[in-house]
Amino acid sequence: MQPPPPGPVALLLAAGAGRRLGLGPKALLPYRGRPLVEHALGVLRAGGCARAVVVLGAGAAEVAARADLGGCTVVRNPDWASGMGSSLRAGLAALDSVAPGAPAALVGLVDTPGVTPAAVARLLDAQRAGAELAAAAYGGRRGHPVLIGARYWAEAAAGAVGDAGARELLRAHAAELALVECGDVAVPDDVDTAEAWAAWSGARP
Structure with missing residues (x-):
């Protein structure tokens, strides 16, 4: 029997310094007893991603030393301070070699x-149903995660400038984008302030 074709690869962007938080690199924020990057990787794997790439930037050496990143490919983004776009570019550039097919x-x-x-x-x-561009939606509003088909990787990288990430790609291909409602099973909040982090780390399950 032929082995099944490879599935989508998880690409976790974890390079931010968390300057507004003032608590060090976001990847190392303590969450449920472990660094936040471990929790995020665990979610992607538990959801069905067999392969994972994590992009580190701020405090990359410390993150690699303190977090268990076994079984995934680590990509270091030396330009992390320029914004999330550079981390998306770095991650996408690595995929052809580390996640062929x-x-x-x-x-x-x-x-x-x-x-x-x-x-x-x-x-x-x-994706299995045929979507090549998809995003989690919360009450009909686009959020994260985002799924980007391989044929869009080059275009996504070209449009990833500053903190824009995949925004330009998704805007250009709005007609092809599948919004997948997840508001009943997930919460879209990102953690950018000390108050937001306190709410998550202390008050939320």
């Missing part, structure tokens, strides 16, 4: 602890 990348952010395996699984289901 992947039909899509499922892009997640380290600072969205409310994203769940169920949300990831819904996006993977959409």
